[in-house]
Amino acid sequence: MASLPCRAASETAVPVSAASCQRAGIARTPATEPAVLLMDEPFGAVDHLTRIQLPRDLLALRESRRRTVVFVTHEVGEAVYLADRVILLSPRPGRVYREFSIDVPRPRRKGDIELLALESEIYQALSRSRSRRRRGCEL
Template sequence: MSGFTVENVSKVYDGDLPTISLQHINLQVRDGEFLCILGPSGCGKSTLLELLAGLQLPTEGEILQDGAKVQGPTRSSGVVFQDASLYPWRTISQNVGLGLELAGMKKAERQTLVDKYLNLVGLQGFGSKYPHHLSGGMRQRAGIARALVSSPNILLMDEPFGAVDHLTRLQLQQDLLRIWQEEKKTVVFVTHDVSEAVFLADRVVLLSPRPGRIHHIFDVPHERPRKREDVGLLKIQNDIYSAIYDVKTEEDLEFTI
């Protein structure tokens, strides 16, 4: 089993004027599901992901992963950020295998795993290249391979396709779904793109503007493979937009149509 229980979690950043990023979050992330967290810029969705990853700790409440309290990063969760953050002086293979290297895994065993996950993300033949040789989309593939190579049960993704062009983004979405189905991971995916969330997710969690609260959770029960023009998916998108515009706020709402 690989999931999270988020119990009454709030996150406050100290300062002259304390900032409440998240407030009273209660959420169950189910084993094996693809969950999208959707919300406007600044609503705390990236903060929530970092709390799940153990990169930050909640001010109030607690987060349980498979029944154990999250108190810091663990190898059971892999994280992919918007910037792949590859070391420019290391090859793609060396970047992907860095965590295994630091863990003391033997080189031959490490290379076998690196090759497996480079193949899985469509980068076979690029292991000897350096990051500057690759396009933005290919670097993100390398970032996904790096997160997967340690065999985590959960993949946490913070707007991983936000910096690539639209066509590349659509292809990466398809590839991610294939990887998710093959690897049988639990995925938590942060985005502010409504159509992306509905295309990818089993459920979409809509956060309100800061302080982020769960405004609504939408089920996306459609079988895969999905078609983007599916009438049922478009209806869910419209339902989400209706919920967005129902939120009373003085802040600008920044979503992608």
């Protein structure tokens, strides 16, 4: 689970980093027992090492609590690594452009050839989506 930095009770309060806030948010999720967990760009404002750890924390939480997670991200690799399905939205107005099923068994390893192939397929669809929009086609 999320490992949060500890401070002695006698220390004065200090500002908490964005990374610590994100970890705290993930760590307190089990307390509320939500049926669906909505995460909108949760790893965007964190340092590199925390960005590596937070997806592991999220997957551990998902496995232990068996909750549905709706995860919004602009990072295709992150989506493919974490998700069972990836929904690609069209540019304005946002509509479902395409759905991808991620049928790669867990645990997954970043860099696996199957995940990279799916990333490539999604990037190709993104390119098609953007080029259709530039030509003025309705998606």
